[in-house]
Amino acid sequence: MDKPVRIALIPGDGVGPEVMAEALPCLAWAEARGRHLEAVRFPFGADHCLRTGDTLPDSSYCDLRDQFDAILFGAVGDPRLPDGRHAEAILLRLRQGLELTVNFRPCAPFLAGSRTGLDLEVFRENTEGPYCLQGSTEPGRAVDLAIHTEPAVRRLLVAAFRRAETLCRPLTLAHKANVLKHGHGLWLRVFEDLRTEYPGVSARGMHADALLCALVQAPTTFAVIAADNYLGDLISDLCAAFIGGMGVAPSLSWAPHRPYRCSVLAEPVHGSAPDIAGKGLANPVGMMLSTALLFRHLDWEPEARDLEGAVSGALANGAKTRDLGGTLSTVAMGMAIRDRLPS
Numbered sequence: 001m002d003k004p005v006r007i008a009l010i011p012g013d014g015v016g017p018e019v020m021a022e023a024l025p026c027l028a029w030a031e032a033r034g035r036h037l038e039a040v041r042f043p044f045g046a047d048h049c050l051r052t053g054d055t056l057p058d059s060s061y062c063d064l065r066d067q068f069d070a071i072l073f074g075a076v077g078d079p080r081l082p083d084g085r086h087a088e089a090i091l092l093r094l095r096q097g098l099e100l101t102v103n104f105r106p107c108a109p110f111l112a113g114s115r116t117g118l119d120l121e122v123f124r125e126n127t128e129g130p131y132c133l134q135g136s137t138e139p140g141r142a143v144d145l146a147i148h149t150e151p152a153v154r155r156l157l158v159a160a161f162r163r164a165e166t167l168c169r170p171l172t173l174a175h176k177a178n179v180l181k182h183g184h185g186l187w188l189r190v191f192e193d194l195r196t197e198y199p200g201v202s203a204r205g206m207h208a209d210a211l212l213c214a215l216v217q218a219p220t221t222f223a224v225i226a227a228d229n230y231l232g233d234l235i236s237d238l239c240a241a242f243i244g245g246m247g248v249a250p251s252l253s254w255a256p257h258r259p260y261r262c263s264v265l266a267e268p269v270h271g272s273a274p275d276i277a278g279k280g281l282a283n284p285v286g287m288m289l290s291t292a293l294l295f296r297h298l299d300w301e302p303e304a305r306d307l308e309g310a311v312s313g314a315l316a317n318g319a320k321t322r323d324l325g326g327t328l329s330t331v332a333m334g335m336a337i338r339d340r341l342p343s
């Protein structure tokens with residue numbers, strides 16, 4: 001028998017474990033269809049940190065990096081740890097340590113409603129910019145350094161150009177090179193290089209401020225949007241609003257250059273939502289669609305398509321949690337989706 005795909009599960013904090021619980025039966029379903037996988041759960045998050053003092057110990061980090069193929073992640077963030085140190089030590093360490101440069105955040109047309117014509121995807125650089133977490137707070141002055149390196153910028157942009165080429169649709173780079181001359185100047189230089197390498201792709205750069213206005217006014221004129229870590233974070237949450245809000249937006253991060261065995265992490269775009277945690281109100285759709293993106297990345301295309309189809313069918317049939325104007329609990333929504341999975 002082939003070797004199992006080893007998937008690490010990190011439910012995390014707040015609604016993370018609630019939405020993860022609805023995605024896990026989809027792994028069992030894929031297994032029942034003949035996919036060979038092994039899932040191992042890890043306790044990292046605020047509770048574990050408060051109980052043991054550990055965030056993500058080095059030995060566990062190395063275990064995840066070298067002994068697993070993929071990570072399924074819920075969310076991190078807890079009001080009891082307001083400085084977010086455990087979120088940095090867990091989530092940002094995984095993104096940066098595993099060099100998961102490409103963060104793919106699609107607005108699937110079936111979520112937007114096919115009549116809207118909206119079909120856009122955000123490619124967010126996932127490891128650099130101000131997320132390098134270097135800075136200082138001094139009396140009357142504060143500094144957050146933003147570091148951009150050519151290899152990461154190129155990896156992200158190549159992924160975005162390839163996607164635009166495959167889809168035969170336009171690519172837009174969001175930047176602020178008019179002000180951020182150094183960092184975003186580098187982005188523009190690499191973008192120009194790649195425009196000559198991909199002459200078939202209609203590619204343009206736009207100042208991010210003007211882009212946001214155009215995106216709200218005419219979202220269907222955009223297809224693939226590439227951005228650095230910070231702008232990509234903001235743009236992808238705005239895009240989530242087009243498809244029903246934070247509860248439904250999926251994401252997948254990967255390392256195209258595969259420096260380590262573990263080279264992909266699936267997580268919803270949303271956070272731990274402390275305002276609704278523990279109440280059965282969280283929408284599991286973002287988490288379940290992230291699981292579908294992971295299936296596709298593993299080349300399990302039939303399972304990815306069936307899971308997306310089950311989500312879209314359940315929504316079209318009126319299954320909705322409170323954020324979408326419905327009354328279903330997290331568990332009931334998860335079941336309404338899974339009931340539509342073919343055996």
Ligand code: NAD
Nearest residue numbers: 075076077078246247269270271272273275276282283323
């Ligand atoms: P959030 O995404 O947690 O919540 C924003 C809003 O969206 C809230 O009103 C929340 O109720 C709603 N929401 C989020 N997920 C939902 C779901 N599945 N179903 C229905 N509604 C949902 O963002 P926030 O409030 O800014 O941050 C809360 C905590 O989460 C913070 O600690 C933040 O740092 C962290 N965070 C973590 C991640 C991550 O783990 N990837 C992402 C974003 C925020």
Ligand code: IPM
Nearest residue numbers: 076077087091092233269271
């Ligand atoms: C996200 C979140 C994270 C980010 C936070 C929790 C560090 O907003 O995954 O989009 O800013 O990347």
Ligand code: MN
Nearest residue numbers: 233234237269
């Ligand atoms: Mn975000």
